[in-house]
Amino acid sequence: MIKLPSLGDEVSVWMDAPPAKVWDLVSDVTRIGEFSPETFEAKWTRGSTGPEVGAYFAGHVKRNGVGPTYWSPCKVTRCEPERLFEFSVGTDAITVNNWGYRLEPKDGGTLVTEYFRLEPSLPTRLYWTVLGALRGRTNRRGMQTTLERMKAVVEG
Template sequence: MGIGKPLGGEVSVQIDADVAAVWALVSDVTRIGEFSPETFEAKWTRGSTGPEVGATFAGHVKRNGVGPTYWSPCRVTKCVPNEVFEFAVGTDAVAVNNWGYRLRATDGGTEVTEYFRLEPSLPVRLYWLLLGRLRGRTNERGMRTTLERMKQVLESHEPGAADGGPAERS
């Protein structure tokens, strides 16, 4: 493996909802706490108010759903409505990993792929060598859980469900 090869994984789920509804959900970081088993809340930071390249937010994380919590700084790196939403986790100077969602319209709705990609630094490569298989499985389970929970909301067909309206919060 070359040092520049990205390390990561992905999970795809078919959702019976149009791509715009899926996009609205995956790009609204303030709703991630409803779906993720590890990130239980997120908020836009530094004056950012929504998805656009360069926007910043912080995710409040509890790794593997246990242990201490911490805030992870994030910056949106790709933002193409109805296609891709990606963000880097880390400081402005050093990203540790990247998370994102790719959307593809299908006859039955939208195929959504959640993915992660670690930055190929030497410390990260050593971490991946030692714990990568375990962490990769944990991440894939978490991504599947996140997408399945999103699918439930998006396929509920209740007014307001996808946009955080009263039907979802009842």
């Protein structure tokens, strides 16, 4: 039996801040440019003004920090204040992947986990089989960088 590579990953960082303070950063997509090494700005779209299930936004991305930029349409799919913020990336018809943040009170602070999960379609499975190891490393580094930058803000 062939073992397929996992279609996602996650990184966790403990922050010396309450979940409410961390929530303000992870759920305000307009601030992602301060933290992410690839998504350098984002804006609410389609009349959305803040985090809630069904809200739309677009992220302005420069893949691997180089090359051309593009806008990725996103939709908030899970929104539990101070606990969980997740969004899909893709079109209205096709979701390519999902990104999110889980917040867990721990040791007087918050354990923050950023994760991604590709949709298990044939094209994404083929993409991940060919480029998964490389893209996975880039995603892990990016998530670590994002969380460390958030940590500096909430602890600063």
